[in-house]
Amino acid sequence: MTGNAALAAATRRLRAAGIPDAPRDARRLLAHAMGIAPDRLVLHLSEEMSDAAEAAFDALLSRRERREPVSHIIGSRAFYGRAFHVTRDVLDPRPETETLVELALSQPFSRVLDLGTGSGCILLTLLAERAQATGLGVDLSEAALAVARQNARTLGIARAAFLRSDWCGAVQGQFDLIVSNPPYIAADEMPGLAPEVRDWEPEMALSPGGDGLDAYRAIAACAPPHLAPNGRLMVEIGPTQGAAVAALLRVAGLENIAVHADMDGRDRVVSAAKP
Structure with a gap:
């Protein structure tokens, strides 16, 4: 499966789960699963995903379907131009x-x-x-x-x-x-x-x-x-x-x-x- 196909399927999946802004979340989770920076994702969407990346992406989507915040799933949140580690404790x-x-x-x-x-x-x-x-x-x-x-x-x-x-x-x-x-x-x-x-x-x-x-x-x-x-x-x-x-x-x-x-x-x- 290419990144483009995975992204389209993930967006549909998150929309069906009632996730607000499903396209944005799908992109962020796909980039995380592929191990690339979000702003570089578009350069890799035509590539075939590895089996490991597909499995990782599926697991991330399952967590988001349960309404776990993206920041918790990927472990960080941007604030004032810097990345901050976040957990359920903060x-x-x-x-x-x-x-x-x-x-x-x-x-x-x-x-x-x-x-x-x-x-x-x-x-x-x-x-x-x-x-x-x-x-x-x-x-x-x-x-x-x-x-x-x-x-x-x-x-x-x-x-x-x-x-x-x-x-x-x-x-x-x-x-x-x-x-x-x-x-x-x-x-x-x-x-x-x-x-x-x-x-x-x-x-x-x-x-x-x-x-x-x-x-x-x-x-x-x-x-x-x-x-x-x-x-x-x-x-x-x-x-x-x-x-x-x-x-x-x-x-x-x-x-x-x-x-x-x-x-x-x-x-x-x-x-x-x-x-």
């Missing part, structure tokens, strides 16, 4: 989180704290873009911290430290930038999530339960003492949470509070500064 990096990264990079910083670091994609991206900065990523999950440490090693970033902590509980010192993409999905919204998210990503990274604001309450209470004077705090939010999160940060004594939209025009980040 939140899958998403394009909208790049909004937070862009805002953080808009002003200088030398020491950054990432609360709930997960894969480390936010912290490690910020450090990769700012060669003189150092940072600390904290997470309650030891399994997530293992993934973040692996990503730091792969990217060659030795300026990142990682620590198990319940938000700021074990954190010491002050930072001129604190960032976080905390769990913010309300309990009653969880059943409506796509199966790729609801069934495959860690619930503790998706939802704190209740109204979805508990993580922001914790951050508003613990982060200000760890901000240096004029230090910035930036948190990712759900698109309906801007006003509520801004109010929490205002009560915590922070200033210059603003709500920022993502590339699709939805509220995505709340920023604030310490006086």
